[in-house]
Amino acid sequence: MKRGVKSIAAVLILSTSIVACSKSSTTTVLPITAVTVKDIPADTVTGLSAQGMPITNGKYTFYSLEKNALVANTDSASTKWDIAFMSTRILTNGGTSGVGQGGAFVYTGLFDDLKTIPTDSVFKTDNAPTSYAITTGSGNGWYTYDQLTSLITPLAGRVLVIKTASGKYAKMEITCYYKGGVTLPASATDMEKLTKQRYYTFRFAYQPNGTKTF
Amino acid sequence: MKKVIAYLLILTPISLFSQLRMVKDTLEMQGDSVVVTANRSERKLSNVTVPVQIVNAKQIQQTGSLRLTDILKEQPGLTITSGFGAGVQLQGLNPDYTIILINGEPLVGRTAGVLDLNRIALGNIKKIEIVKGPSSSLYGSEAMAGVINIITDATNAIPLQASLRYGTYQTMDAGINNAIATKSIFYQGFYNYYSTDGYSIRPNSSSRVTTPIQRFTVNQQIKLNLTDNTNLAFGVRATDEQIKNDISVSNGGTTITSNGQEHNTDQNYNASLNHRFSNKLKTSFRGYFTEYNSKQDLVTVSGAPYYDLLNHNFQRFENQTDWNVNKRINLLFGAGTVLEGVKSTRYDSEKVRKTNSIQYGFSQMEWSPMTKLILIAGIRFDKNEAYASAFSPKISTLYKINAKQKIKFSIGQGFKAPDFRQIYLDFTNAAAGGYSVFGTAQAQQVIGQLSSLGQIGALYDNYYQLKALKPEYSTGMHFSWDYEPTDKSFLSVQLFRNDISNLIQVQQVGAYITGAQIFSYLNIGRAFTQGIELEMKQKIANHLMLSGGYQYLETGDKDQIAQIKAGKVYTRDANGYSRLLTLSDYVGLPNNSKHKAQLKVNYYNTNGVFANFRILYRGKWAVNNTNGNEVFDNGDEFAKGYISLHTSVGKDYSNGVSFQLGCDNITNYIDPSNLPNLPGRTFFVNIKYQLLKK
Numbered sequence: 001m002k003r004g005v006k007s008i009a010a011v012l013i014l015s016t017s018i019v020a021c022s023k024s025s026t027t028t029v030l031p032i033t034a035v036t037v038k039d040i041p042a043d044t045v046t047g048l049s050a051q052g053m054p055i056t057n058g059k060y061t062f063y064s065l066e067k068n069a070l071v072a073n074t075d076s077a078s079t080k081w082d083i084a085f086m087s088t089r090i091l092t093n094g095g096t097s098g099v100g101q102g103g104a105f106v107y108t109g110l111f112d113d114l115k116t117i118p119t120d121s122v123f124k125t126d127n128a129p130t131s132y133a134i135t136t137g138s139g140n141g142w143y144t145y146d147q148l149t150s151l152i153t154p155l156a157g158r159v160l161v162i163k164t165a166s167g168k169y170a171k172m173e174i175t176c177y178y179k180g181g182v183t184l185p186a187s188a189t190d191m192e193k194l195t196k197q198r199y200y201t202f203r204f205a206y207q208p209n210g211t212k213t214f
Numbered sequence: 215m216k217k218v219i220a221y222l223l224i225l226t227p228i229s230l231f232s233q234l235r236m237v238k239d240t241l242e243m244q245g246d247s248v249v250v251t252a253n254r255s256e257r258k259l260s261n262v263t264v265p266v267q268i269v270n271a272k273q274i275q276q277t278g279s280l281r282l283t284d285i286l287k288e289q290p291g292l293t294i295t296s297g298f299g300a301g302v303q304l305q306g307l308n309p310d311y312t313i314i315l316i317n318g319e320p321l322v323g324r325t326a327g328v329l330d331l332n333r334i335a336l337g338n339i340k341k342i343e344i345v346k347g348p349s350s351s352l353y354g355s356e357a358m359a360g361v362i363n364i365i366t367d368a369t370n371a372i373p374l375q376a377s378l379r380y381g382t383y384q385t386m387d388a389g390i391n392n393a394i395a396t397k398s399i400f401y402q403g404f405y406n407y408y409s410t411d412g413y414s415i416r417p418n419s420s421s422r423v424t425t426p427i428q429r430f431t432v433n434q435q436i437k438l439n440l441t442d443n444t445n446l447a448f449g450v451r452a453t454d455e456q457i458k459n460d461i462s463v464s465n466g467g468t469t470i471t472s473n474g475q476e477h478n479t480d481q482n483y484n485a486s487l488n489h490r491f492s493n494k495l496k497t498s499f500r501g502y503f504t505e506y507n508s509k510q511d512l513v514t515v516s517g518a519p520y521y522d523l524l525n526h527n528f529q530r531f532e533n534q535t536d537w538n539v540n541k542r543i544n545l546l547f548g549a550g551t552v553l554e555g556v557k558s559t560r561y562d563s564e565k566v567r568k569t570n571s572i573q574y575g576f577s578q579m580e581w582s583p584m585t586k587l588i589l590i591a592g593i594r595f596d597k598n599e600a601y602a603s604a605f606s607p608k609i610s611t612l613y614k615i616n617a618k619q620k621i622k623f624s625i626g627q628g629f630k631a632p633d634f635r636q637i638y639l640d641f642t643n644a645a646a647g648g649y650s651v652f653g654t655a656q657a658q659q660v661i662g663q664l665s666s667l668g669q670i671g672a673l674y675d676n677y678y679q680l681k682a683l684k685p686e687y688s689t690g691m692h693f694s695w696d697y698e699p700t701d702k703s704f705l706s707v708q709l710f711r712n713d714i715s716n717l718i719q720v721q722q723v724g725a726y727i728t729g730a731q732i733f734s735y736l737n738i739g740r741a742f743t744q745g746i747e748l749e750m751k752q753k754i755a756n757h758l759m760l761s762g763g764y765q766y767l768e769t770g771d772k773d774q775i776a777q778i779k780a781g782k783v784y785t786r787d788a789n790g791y792s793r794l795l796t797l798s799d800y801v802g803l804p805n806n807s808k809h810k811a812q813l814k815v816n817y818y819n820t821n822g823v824f825a826n827f828r829i830l831y832r833g834k835w836a837v838n839n840t841n842g843n844e845v846f847d848n849g850d851e852f853a854k855g856y857i858s859l860h861t862s863v864g865k866d867y868s869n870g871v872s873f874q875l876g877c878d879n880i881t882n883y884i885d886p887s888n889l890p891n892l893p894g895r896t897f898f899v900n901i902k903y904q905l906l907k908k
Contacts, residue, residue, distance in 0.1 A: 156785050
């Protein structure tokens with residue numbers, strides 16, 4: 001589970017050189033480097049109320065896949081962000097969530113195997129509060145919630161295929177929901193499970209040229 | 215001398231302790247005791263066609279076992295589970311699938327399918343018979359993995375027997391047993407008191423894993439021999455259990471304490487009229503009523519009270535007729551009717567009892583075309599009001615190759631009826647995100663109503679597939695080879711396979727507008743368990759016996775295996791990235807250990823000195839799905855395999871006094887998360903007095 005955090009400078013080295021594909025000399029692909037992002041907070045728990053309820057600030061964390069950077073909350077009504085996180089919910093910048101062209105769908109398969117977004121794929125948009133492009137709920141979208149252990153585990157073999165605010169494409173795989181990129185053991189204390197959750201670790205690949213090929 | 219021989223016989227773990235029929239005074243390894251559970255009729259163990267394990271009173275006493283859990287965990291192939299009380303897993307099947315009988319009558323009152331075996335005191339038990347494999351052809355629902363029948367003594371006069379035991383965690387057990395037997399009357403009275411302070415194996419925790427408990431058990435049996443051929447028997451058994459459960463929850467420095475009180479009672483009444491028309495024909499009418507009541511009160515110092523009630527009653531009337539047609543053929547017929555009902559705060563109303571009635575009939579034919587061969591065919595039909603009917607056939611055979619070897623084969627179908635909770639549950643957990651579970655009887659109706667109120671956010675395809683539940687079925691096969699090369703050695707090799715279909719599983723069928731999940735039950739799962747069991751006994755010296763057992767177990771969910779084969783299941787690699795799961799990564803059903811073993815040394819001499827040393831091993835087992843694929847594989851969280859060591863020494867004095875010292879879990883192995891029922895090292899001392907017959 002251990003991964004190095006790459007600096008923004010390092011991850012922005014999206015190769016611009018065009019390399020001939022070995023299969024065919026007529027098509028070309030852009031090799032897109034997958035980038036790993038660690039510990040993106042998503043409305044984390046800061047404490048407990050007198051009634052024992054978790055205290056959070058109730059705000060989304062906005063993120064730009066194009067720039068691989070956090071976006072300020074004040075820019076929520078702009079096309080500067082592509083995805084936003086709050087606990088297990090992930091928004092895309094479109095539909096009821098934002099002013100962009102964003103949308104998404106959940107692809108079942110392996111990150112590396114998704115080389116081209118299938119032509120018949122349907123990008124859904126957010127329609128709060130009834131439906132979201134990235135389906136909410138345990139076992140429906142990207143995670144499962146275990147009632148016994150109170151732990152959230154990202155589903156293996158799920159790729160979030162995202163249309164960014166500006167209509168470009170990206171794929172992402174969430175690998176962990178806990179601080180430090182390691183899911184807590186079942187034996188962790190309730191307090192630990194509350195305060196160390198809501199930290200996303202994921203890898204993504206962003207295709208800046210507007211094609212559906214990675 | 216007679217006493218000595220009796221004691222020596224005790225050394226054979228499967229030995230006789232049955233006075234139902236006198237057994238020849240030899241030191242046969244297997245001891246040809248009488249078994250009643252396998253055929254619902256008394257049969258010599260050597261003529262039983264299905265796998266049976268017998269635990270006798272002496273074994274219980276010498277291990278220092280107090281509750282049923284204590285002794286079952288030392289038996290080959292059985293695993294004690296924790297969660298909703300201590301249940302027993304047999305041939306890899308969950309506690310839901312093993313029926314627990316006392317003198318042939320079922321115990322009720324299961325929580326989440328588990329019947330807490332700590333409810334059963336062992337003080338007046340003559341023996342425990344464990345039949346492995348589907349036995350629904352004789353016992354109906356729940357006898358899918360097997361049957362555990364606890365048999366109390368009903369023939370022997372016991373002038374007076376008193377015992378007192380004290381051990382770690384202020385665990386106290388006191389019992390009195392007394393029986394009179396004359397030609398016309400038999401009476402037995404048993405009283406037991408058990409209490410423990412409980413313990414906490416989690417460091418710095420004020421709440422206890424095992425909470426302070428007080429249990430009182432009383433058992434009275436009376437049998438009147440009306441004529442030489444007719445008797446009338448009555449029995450009453452009652453247990454009362456008080457559990458104090460104080461829970462402290464720490465929330466960021468402030469501790470909230472709740473005072474909990476749990477009160478469970480279990481009552482069993484039975485009456486039977488038994489008549490022997492001739493040596494060839496006998497019949498028995500049995501009536502039985504049992505009620506289990508469980509009440510939990512939890513009062514939080516600053517919060518709202520919590521109250522939980524479960525009341526389950528069960529009444530049955532049946533007749534069984536045994537006809538010994540001739541030397542080669544035995545027939546058995548039976549029929550009965552059951553009325554049962556459950557009230558629970560977790561159903562729509564705790565005031566309304568949910569009921570089910572069952573009518574059933576069964577028959578079995580035992581045919582011995584030659585002395586070496588026995589063939590048995592049996593069938594049972596259960597007609598239910600609340601769910602679909604079930605048909606349970608079984609055939610089994612025994613072939614004695616020679617005086618030293620025999621083989622057995624059986625194949626049968628078992629079933630487990632949907633339980634009341636799966637039909638009637640109406641439960642919303644406000645504390646854990648507001649998810650709801652609805653039983654199938656009202657799921658569609660309740661969800662429909664919620665939907666019309668605009669509270670439902672999503673309904674899944676399987677919501678529309680909800681319908682009356684069918685029983686879960688299994689087909690079990692068993693083959694065994696028993697070998698007694700000398701009168702000092704015994705070896706048994708057993709192979710088994712169970713195929714289960716129609717498994718009832720909790721499935722999400724929809725979601726509230728808030729995203730909280732809505733669950734119900736569907737008959738969808740298919741699973742299997744298969745394995746090998748080895749049992750051996752070796753008399754090393756005159757006073758020394760070595761016995762051991764080993765079980766290899768494989769389990770699997772057939773639908774998951776199909777998904778894996780189709781390349782639709784993923785797991786994560788060391789970097790946390792997804793990859794395809796291969797079949798070799800798959801570990802099957804959770805909570806099942808692939809390997810289990812036990813080795814016991816028993817010493818006994820003619821001066822009444824006894825000592826034993828038992829080594830129990832349980833291999834690792836999957837406990838939590840941690841890598842996000844909803845199947846259990848090598849990348850998930852496992853409980854570590856462990857070894858526990860137990861010993862006990864004692865002496866039976868010739869004046870009727872027995873003295874015993876023991877230590878359980880000598881190495882102090884603990885695993886608070888996965889083995890909450892295993893305390894650390896404990897000691898006990900036990901004194902027993904038996905008024906000797908003049």
